[in-house]
Amino acid sequence: AQSVSQHNHHVILSEAASLELGCNYSYGGTVNLFWYVQYPGQHLQLLLKYFSGDPLVKGIKGFEAEFIKSKFSFNLRKPSVQWSDTAEYFCAVTLFSGSARQLTFGSGTQLTVLP
């Protein structure tokens, strides 16, 4: 069965530190990759997505992610985090199986940025 793994459950950083959140998926076929974010008290919203082309994609608020096909990874990065980046981050993968497309989420990583 398809799965998405986020190995860091909780990450604590100071402001201006660099961020990298790991995401791995287990599927060898065609995939679309996403990062969603949930700020405290708010709904899930799309941060960035990768369908094809340049494996380095840029999203909102200075976030970027790199798709490494050989490693089945789609890690999220930000050079310098801010207190307002405190949120829960979910990696998600759409797996294409016939005509079915199912969006599967990882378990999430809680990021706490200390002022």
Place this chain on the structure above:
Amino acid sequence: EAGVVQSPRYKIIEKKQPVAFWCNPISGHNTLYWYRQNLGQGPELLIRYENEEAVDDSQLPKDRFSAERLKGVDSTLKIQPAELGDSAVYLCASSLESGGASGELFFGEGSRLTVL
């Protein structure tokens, strides 16, 4: 543009009681999803609708869960009877494309259920 609207935001019930959640998707979005999010986990799909047709309900526990989207717009998810393990956040989402092909789902704020 109004987002996905869900109600109630919070619900506390005793086990064996029924409960229902309501969702109004973004106007024009034909695809509607119900997800369940357990504490410390990511959302898991329960059911997906294309207009009024349930096209993926393989993860819906059909013995106690039911859902409907009669006019292809708003939707209701029901649990009867509720069990302790049903405590979770129930998320509704909608998307413009059929099957959520672009992957961009728009989520509501969720309905947090506590079963005592």
